[in-house]
Amino acid sequence: MEKSKSHKKLRLLPKLSPRATLMSFGNFRTFDNTSKTSLSSPIKMQTRTFQSTFPPISLRDELESGEVSRRLFLKSREKAESGSMQTYAGAIGPVARLEYFDSFKNLPKVSQRNKFEKLEDSPNVAYLQRLEQNQLQPKPFGMVRRSGPENNLDIHCYSMGDLYAEAFSEGLEHVKGLEKINLNGNRLTERGSFSILSKLPSHKIRAISLADNKIGQKSVAKIIDMLSGFNSTLRHLNLENTSISDAAVSELCQILADNKTLSRLNLARNNLTDNSAAALHDLLYHTQSLKRLDLHWNKIRGDGALLLFQGLAENDVLKVLDLSWNAMGRNNSLEVATTIGQALKNHKTLYHLDFSYNYFNSEECKVIGEFLNENHVILGIHMAGNECSLSAKGFIKPQMAGERLEQGHFFRRIIEPSRNYSYKESINCWVCEDWVEIDFYWKPKISGNADSEPIFLHLECDNYAADLMSENHDGTYKLTRAVPPGLVKFFFSHYGNPMKSLEHKIIQLETPIQRQIQFWPGFIETIKMHSINVLQPNGPVCCKNINFDVKPRIPGLVYIPPEQELERIPWSIPISLFRDYKFDDENLLNECFEFDWKHSRLMNFIKNQADQDRVKEILKANYKHIRETYKYLAAFSGSEIFSIGSNVLTDFLNQCQIIDSNYAVSDLGVNWNSCIVPKEKGQLYNPGSALVRYEFMEILVRIANDRYIRNKICTTVAESIQKLLDEHLLTVMRNNDTNKWRFDKYVCEEVDLVLKAHKPILDALYRKYSGKKTLPGMKAFMSLEEFRQLCSEAGLINDNFAAREIDLCFTQAMMTQVDELYKKRHIEMSFVEFLEALSRGCDMADLNPNAMLSEQEEIQQLFKTNNLNTSLRSKLESAFPNLVKICPQLVQDSFVFPTSETYKIMMYKAKSDNFPTSPRSYLD
Known part of the structure; x- marks a missing residue:
């Protein structure tokens, strides 16, 4: 029986003689001793010839025939060593490519040999056999790779499909030591993904990525099975855009809550809703291993956010959280924002957070920002697409609705960034942008002549705002800051006088920098710089593994000038903002x-x-x-x-x-x-x-x-x-x-001071809403159409101030012109006319005051001492928070609303000035 079985495997007929067998396997040209005829024809022809020529074969001949066959197969195995795991050299490099080609070329022979010798097929042979069964072309699909580690299989975006995936899984079953597999974008469905998952070594695999495929319940069940085992080694799981359902996520999170190995989970772009929020809450509440969670581009709303952040509040292991492109904002109350803020306030491990494009309004951003101000662990925050901006120190600053939506065209992922764009916009994320910690020094008599307080540092990333430096025991001044990589531009100042350090390189600027800077409350200077200090940052790079001395959201020092005896500044129209208005005479x-x-x-x-x-x-x-x-x-x-x-x-x-x-x-x-x-x-x-x-x-x-x-x-x-x-x-x-209105309400000191205190806003508004109808080379003016647009966008129109009354404010504010027939000056609004027109509009609109009551009382008391009417002043101050929202972002970020101290400094001056108290301009 053994002999006949062997002959069947060898495709030999029992009647063949050893010589005939030899001739059939050798398939070479030889001659029969009797007939001397050429034997180069196929086996069947040889068989018929030998049956008619040779005498019957004895049992001894048959035994000798089996021995010869075995020796021949051993010899063929020595010549063709590929095809089995005993000789498999791996999938990397030129040798692997040759082995794959040889396996394909000799597939029938190698397959029979492995069966005969009971050898384990190599991954190539197992894969090619299934391809032959499915009648598919022999595409390598990662079975052979040019470079890379053997334990990492990356075949993303190969568009494999389910049929190839089934064949691929047969080869994958024979791969030893596989730890990572990336199958992103391979057109897999439930059939293909399950085939591959079922053949992965659950006791060795460490990372699985199935993004941009379609998986179903069977695949999820297989993943759960891999994670639930006591010997599970899976650490990274990427299920982005896999159409996984809320129910499947709930099952997955239930297992992950007790899992001790998985540290990174990506469930982005799956249209997950609030129905999965309870499971995510439990996951965050119980997990002891999950470090990174990506949930961007789902449908998690306010109710889901409440559950999610209630779980995060009890979490002490998560480090990176991406919730961008959900819709957690614009709720009817501030409950969601408060819950988010409370969860983030005391979180000790989270260092990177993405809230981009969640449509948080300015009030919600304000609440979240106030809680975050007490967290100095989160190094990187993304807030694009919400009604706020992020300062270089990590403070969230509320602003107007979605004004910077263009950031969405170059949206940056914080987990697994997809590509590098040539476009670079500063997002003030210390982590993504690799910010660097630098110590800035001012050394008296070395850096420059200034040798006393206050010394300020002005950084480009702060829009050159004043940052007070602290004095060391040796008389030098130091400030440690985190700055973005690349060339850092900066300068110093002393009592508002700009300075450049002699210790750093100085460059000339093509376009001078001009800024109105507040150095301390009530002290504002306009500075214009033609040259500036620069340096290349060299210091610790912001990273989760490096302890920065600089912490985010630490307020800067505030300089408090010494008390001085003050005297009243006399007010008159020639020193007011009304001086350019030509009154009727x-x-x-x-x-x-x-x-x-x-x-x-x-x-x-x-x-x-x-x-x-x-x-x-x-x-x-x-x-x-x-x-x-x-x-x-x-x-x-x-x-x-x-x-x-x-x-x-x-x-x-x-x-x-x-x-x-x-x-x-x-x-x-x-x-x-x-x-x-x-x-x-x-x-x-x-x-x-x-x-x-x-x-x-x-x-x-x-x-x-x-x-x-x-x-x-x-x-x-x-x-x-x-x-x-x-x-x-x-x-x-x-x-x-x-x-009557002009001289009873408008032309007075209190209104003049309010307008001066908010002049950066007024200047910005006039620049923004003028010039549309100005001819080239002419001085810009504001037209009626532009003034209407300003009032509408500022939200001044209400029940008290109708749209038709905008035109009335415009005409009544215009100075009298003699010729209104041949010239058009009477319809071209200048800046001083704009001030009156806007004041008339604010007076009619009568917006609710936004300042704190205590601050209002202090200002009221200050003006009452001078017997001034405060009605229009209060209305103007109530309108400016609305007006600043339609200013350019630069003004919104830099403007500081005046306080009672601001007005006091504008109304009084020191009898013997040690430092200036009135606004001045400086040129470097």
């Missing part, structure tokens, strides 16, 4: 009147010269009220070229009770048509369909004429216009006096 009004009289048709309309002179005298005496009323009514035109429409005029006449039985609406139509056509051509800023200033004055005279002379109430035009003014117009016109 008699000469200006006379020029305007003569211009309007010249362009009107009244000289032709009134034939009697004496009557004409008397009318001119009456109009000139009342021109102030006529012009003020025109400005008020023209504001409701809705156009950027101010004029009075027919409906507005009709409403005004009704208000003055002019339209009655003596003067009908039809009469107004006749007068309207008489005035509306321009007297001269080329009046660019006369719309021709509405009344401009001189036409408004003219139509009042025509109305008086028709109302009184036509009805024989008066005999002269002068008498009729005087009667119209006295009985109907002046009572209403006097209410339109813009100067």
